[in-house]
Amino acid sequence: MKILLVFSTLLAVTCSEQLFVGDQVLRITASDQEQLTLLRVLGEQEELQVDFWRHPTSPGHAADLWVPFSSLQPVKTFLESNSISYSIMIEDVQALLDEEKKTMTKSRRTERSTNTFDFASYHTIDEIYDWMDTLVNDHPNLVSKIQIGQSFENRSLYVLKFSTGGWNRSAIWLDTGIHAREWVTQAIGVWTANKIAKEYGQDPSVTAILDSMDIFLEIITNPDGFAFTHSSNRLWRKTRSINAGSHCVGVDPNRNWDAGFGGSGSSSNPCSETYRGPYAHSEREVKAIVDFISDHGNVKSVISIHSYSQMLLFPYGYKRAPAPHHQELNELAKKAVSDLAAMYGTKYTYGSIVDTIYIADGTTIDWAYDNGVKYSFTFELRDTGRYGFLLPSTQIIPTATETWPALLDIMIHVLEHPY
Amino acid sequence: AAMELPPSHYPAARAAALATSYLCYRRGGPGRGLALRDVRRARRQDIDGVGHKYHLELVLEDVLDKDSTVNCTAEVLYHLGNKHIAPDVQFTIEGELKNTNEADNIFYNRIKSLEKELVAENIPDSHGNVSPELEPIHLLAWVASGYVIWQNSTENTKFQLAHVKHVKQVKRSDEYLEFDYTILLHEMVSQEIIPWQMTVLWHPRHGVRVTQASRQPKH
Numbered sequence: 001m002k003i004l005l006v007f008s009t010l011l012a013v014t015c016s017e018q019l020f021v022g023d024q025v026l027r028i029t030a031s032d033q034e035q036l037t038l039l040r041v042l043g044e045q046e047e048l049q050v051d052f053w054r055h056p057t058s059p060g061h062a063a064d065l066w067v068p069f070s071s072l073q074p075v076k077t078f079l080e081s082n083s084i085s086y087s088i089m090i091e092d093v094q095a096l097l098d099e100e101k102k103t104m105t106k107s108r109r110t111e112r113s114t115n116t117f118d119f120a121s122y123h124t125i126d127e128i129y130d131w132m133d134t135l136v137n138d139h140p141n142l143v144s145k146i147q148i149g150q151s152f153e154n155r156s157l158y159v160l161k162f163s164t165g166g167w168n169r170s171a172i173w174l175d176t177g178i179h180a181r182e183w184v185t186q187a188i189g190v191w192t193a194n195k196i197a198k199e200y201g202q203d204p205s206v207t208a209i210l211d212s213m214d215i216f217l218e219i220i221t222n223p224d225g226f227a228f229t230h231s232s233n234r235l236w237r238k239t240r241s242i243n244a245g246s247h248c249v250g251v252d253p254n255r256n257w258d259a260g261f262g263g264s265g266s267s268s269n270p271c272s273e274t275y276r277g278p279y280a281h282s283e284r285e286v287k288a289i290v291d292f293i294s295d296h297g298n299v300k301s302v303i304s305i306h307s308y309s310q311m312l313l314f315p316y317g318y319k320r321a322p323a324p325h326h327q328e329l330n331e332l333a334k335k336a337v338s339d340l341a342a343m344y345g346t347k348y349t350y351g352s353i354v355d356t357i358y359i360a361d362g363t364t365i366d367w368a369y370d371n372g373v374k375y376s377f378t379f380e381l382r383d384t385g386r387y388g389f390l391l392p393s394t395q396i397i398p399t400a401t402e403t404w405p406a407l408l409d410i411m412i413h414v415l416e417h418p419y
Numbered sequence: 420a421a422m423e424l425p426p427s428h429y430p431a432a433r434a435a436a437l438a439t440s441y442l443c444y445r446r447g448g449p450g451r452g453l454a455l456r457d458v459r460r461a462r463r464q465d466i467d468g469v470g471h472k473y474h475l476e477l478v479l480e481d482v483l484d485k486d487s488t489v490n491c492t493a494e495v496l497y498h499l500g501n502k503h504i505a506p507d508v509q510f511t512i513e514g515e516l517k518n519t520n521e522a523d524n525i526f527y528n529r530i531k532s533l534e535k536e537l538v539a540e541n542i543p544d545s546h547g548n549v550s551p552e553l554e555p556i557h558l559l560a561w562v563a564s565g566y567v568i569w570q571n572s573t574e575n576t577k578f579q580l581a582h583v584k585h586v587k588q589v590k591r592s593d594e595y596l597e598f599d600y601t602i603l604l605h606e607m608v609s610q611e612i613i614p615w616q617m618t619v620l621w622h623p624r625h626g627v628r629v630t631q632a633s634r635q636p637k638h
Contacts, residue, residue, distance in 0.1 A: 234545045235612050273610035349427035385579030392547030
């Protein structure tokens with residue numbers, strides 16, 4: 001064929017290169033069926049090593065063709081001699097890649113220090129895990145990182161330990177992000193970890209707490225779910241464990257605890273958002289915390305952070321009967337929400353889970369409470385539904401700032417009421 | 420005989436949320452949204468053979484100006500029976516709501532003069548951002564979702580708009596603006612995310628009207 005003859009005379013010997021220096025992307029528009037056929041044949045010439053990024057489909061519609069530097073001359077000559085119109089869309093592919101790489105490296109470099117980490121935006125799991133390492137590096141005498149287990153998809157479950165020494169001191173446990181889509185909570189976890197580290201030695205209350213007690217903070221309690229909210233479904237709630245016999249994935253980690261497990265406050269359907277799981281503690285993410293707290297033996301408070309609804313809740317969720325310490329917990333909640341509201345006027349309601357929000361079985365704080373952890377609370381952070389789970393990142397710092405005094409109230413009360 | 424309810428407990432909270440959604444639908448627009456700030460008082464009356472009637476005293480806030488609040492009384496009647504009938508809602512707002520004529524007219528004229536029909540998606544984005552030009556579109560969805568919420572509420576549900584997946588303007592020959600929305604509702608009790616399609620009409624003087632709404636399959 002005439003076309004092949006043209007190519008063989010014009011083709012230079014190509015040596016394969018790792019880089020894309022001088023490679024171009026051409027935007028080509030075939031005007032009729034004949035030109036379309038010619039284009040397709042062009043793409044099939046192996047020695048040219050061209051590649052359609054957008055295939056020629058019909059006359060008049062643009063096709064995008066990546067052409068290695070060594071094939072530019074023969075390809076352009078071919079197009080021109082057949083009167084096929086084209087333009088140069090990317091003049092140098094390598095230059096474009098270099099520019100992109102520069103931008104990405106720059107933004108990664110600026111976050112390498114805890115002082116320049118952007119607390120006012122939402123981050124990925126890798127960014128948060130990297131930041132945790134820098135926090136430990138910046139405060140080596142106060143903060144350490146512990147791995148308590150692995151998620152279903154084998155991601156590490158990390159907990160930050162804040163301690164000024166001692167051995168097996170009384171401890172406060174905080175977790176954020178157990179429900180993946182509640183993004184403001186992981187963000188608050190990061191901010192609060194930073195705040196605790198910063199305020200030790202500065203703020204009298206934080207100093208008093210850490211001089212006698214340890215704080216454990218698990219920022220990404222459900223890493224598989226969190227990764228899924230970034231990659232696939234921003235509104236994913238549950239874990240990502242596979243359910244035998246069902247195409248539906250995931251268990252609600254806040255219905256999987258062994259406290260009133262299996263009642264009407266959770267679902268037996270794997271496709272449900274409140275699916276309890278095949279049995280209590282079936283989820284690795286939950287079991288890791290159960291084992292950690294049980295083995296520790298000296299945890300005095302569990303504070304589990306969720307969003308949204310603007311509530312401060314305490315046990316029970318699985319039964320109507322008031323918890324034995326209802327009055328004390330209620331009073332403490334009242335004070336905490338009052339101090340929270342003092343910051344920006346954000347109004348919270350408070351009470352037991354079952355009275356305030358709904359009946360819920362197998363929750364984190366019911367398990368903690370029934371296992372001897374008196375001061376067990378759940379926060380439901382901003383807002384009340386205007387943005388819900390999609391809380392604007394501009395509200396991260398105000399939410400963190402107002403929640404901090406409420407957290408402090410609870411921690412101070414725990415410190416001052418040993419048991 | 421009406422029973423006093425704790426305002427912070429869920430029975431009052433659910434009725435209050437429903438009343439607010441309905442009220443927002445009736446009074447809201449691309450330039451005005453009303454949200455529940457506080458439940459002052461709540462009572463429940465069980466009417467034999469009819470249903471449960473809630474008497475509520477609420478404080479509402481303007482979502483575009485949080486310092487602007489207004490008091491409101493509402494009655495919500497959830498009907499008995501297996502066949503679902505939308506609850507009856509009546510309300511009285513004390514005082515005047517802020518005038519939004521100027522913003523409404525600007526938005527109306529802007530959309531009317533678009534050459535190509537407006538199309539948008541993913542509002543807010545994952546980070547909660549809404550671009551300024553799309554704020555009225557987002558607010559209109561929030562207001563209109565009040566209709567869907569009202570029609571589908573029971574004493575065991577609490578709905579909020581979670582996300583606008585997609586919106587497409589439909590050009591009309593009359594004076595109304597028409598938008599075809601695909602939204603996601605979040606139901607608090609079951610924690611489910613439910614897709615819904617709704618056709619929304621709006622005019623600065625005639626308010627918001629949902630002419631058609633249908634629940635969509637989950638996947």
